[in-house]
Amino acid sequence: MRLIFYLSGEFEELARIEAETFLNVFDGHTESTDNQIVVGECSEEISGYFNRFGLIHEVSEHLFSCTSLEELKGRFESIKIPDGKICVRVRNIGKRKVDSLRLERELGAVLWRRGAKISVSKPDHVIKVYFSGRIHTGVLLHETDRKQFLLRRPDLKPFFRPGAILPRIARSLVNIAGIKEGVVLDPMCGTGTILVEAGLMGLEFIGIEAYRVIAEGCGVNLQYYGIPKNVIIGDVKSMGLREESVDGIVTDFPYLQSTKSLGEIHELYSSAFAEFERVLKGNSRAVFLTNLDVDALVKKHFEIEYKLYQRLHKSLTRRVYVCRKIR
Numbered sequence: 001m002r003l004i005f006y007l008s009g010e011f012e013e014l015a016r017i018e019a020e021t022f023l024n025v026f027d028g029h030t031e032s033t034d035n036q037i038v039v040g041e042c043s044e045e046i047s048g049y050f051n052r053f054g055l056i057h058e059v060s061e062h063l064f065s066c067t068s069l070e071e072l073k074g075r076f077e078s079i080k081i082p083d084g085k086i087c088v089r090v091r092n093i094g095k096r097k098v099d100s101l102r103l104e105r106e107l108g109a110v111l112w113r114r115g116a117k118i119s120v121s122k123p124d125h126v127i128k129v130y131f132s133g134r135i136h137t138g139v140l141l142h143e144t145d146r147k148q149f150l151l152r153r154p155d156l157k158p159f160f161r162p163g164a165i166l167p168r169i170a171r172s173l174v175n176i177a178g179i180k181e182g183v184v185l186d187p188m189c190g191t192g193t194i195l196v197e198a199g200l201m202g203l204e205f206i207g208i209e210a211y212r213v214i215a216e217g218c219g220v221n222l223q224y225y226g227i228p229k230n231v232i233i234g235d236v237k238s239m240g241l242r243e244e245s246v247d248g249i250v251t252d253f254p255y256l257q258s259t260k261s262l263g264e265i266h267e268l269y270s271s272a273f274a275e276f277e278r279v280l281k282g283n284s285r286a287v288f289l290t291n292l293d294v295d296a297l298v299k300k301h302f303e304i305e306y307k308l309y310q311r312l313h314k315s316l317t318r319r320v321y322v323c324r325k326i327r
């Protein structure tokens with residue numbers, strides 16, 4: 001099936017990698033990209049996994065893409081009309097501004113004249129028109145429930161520590177690890193934001209945390225969401241896991257400042273990457289967040305597929321590394 005992904009604008013680059021990873025995992029590929037839009041082809045099996053989305057707001061079955069309003073209206077004269085009641089919803093993305101209400105009425109009227117049953121309040125099918133760089137039209141298949149992420153905000157969980165990442169970002173990172181079914185490892189799991197999202201997505205997971213009090217707190221959070229307490233107290237530098245035993249690693253390194261010695265920082269990262277390589281299955285991904293540039297150390301073990309920057313505040317820019325085990 002050919003799909004249009006409508007992406008969050010909050011961290012668009014990350015959302016785009018998330019959508020592209022979904023397409024690859026479901027035997028597909030990206031066909032084109034636009035502002036907050038990815039269009040691609042993949043197998044229908046993906047429909048069972050839409051509820052895993054993190055930074056993907058909506059997905060629609062692609063009908064057509066075009067460049068002008070005239071072409072858009074012309075195409076509505078011949079598109080296949082879905083059975084049942086329908087409505088048209090127009091979304092402006094970025095700088096592109098059309099009078100969406102007026103256009104929704106105009107396009108709805110075209111379909112009505114062609115015999116479609118229209119219902120704005122209770123439609124069976126919604127035809128989405130996204131005004132991005134180009135105009136992309138499709139039948140809405142899924143809208144992500146974004147409220148769920150706010151309800152799982154770190155400070156609303158029973159065990160809270162400052163510095164925990166946001167659930168929607170955690171979910172996007174787990175999706176970028178590209179695991180359809182299998183085990184995800186967070187070897188520095190803190191309060192368990194990544195593990196909670198992985199667990200709610202139906203993935204198996206293992207958490208490792210150096211400090212007992214935090215590992216126990218993480219267990220409390222997992223239990224709160226009815227998820228198994230798969231957390232062990234341990235050290236990312238020497239994990240008690242078997243070789244090639246996990247399908248993906250998603251983690252968030254401690255945000256070390258210059259108060260730590262360079263030797264200590266080097267030791268943490270170089271031992272962690274060697275361990276990541278050892279426990280990961282071949283051709284799998286390690287996705288991690290850090291406040292440091294660690295390209296040289298990563299490259300000893302992984303190919304860096306993407307490196308993104310996210311400025312959080314004046315003294316903290318987060319790096320997102322997406323790496324693949326090559327050996």
Ligand SMILES: C[S@@+](CC[C@H](N)C(=O)[O-])C[C@H]1O[C@@H](n2cnc3c(N)ncnc32)[C@H](O)[C@@H]1O
Nearest residue numbers: 164165188190191192193210235236252253254
């Ligand atoms: C940035 S925090 C992770 C936050 C987590 N993503 C969350 O949402 O709560 C990094 C965590 O790594 C833990 N940590 C630090 N050094 C570690 C080590 N050598 N092995 C395992 N965990 C470690 C810290 O105690 C801290 O909880």
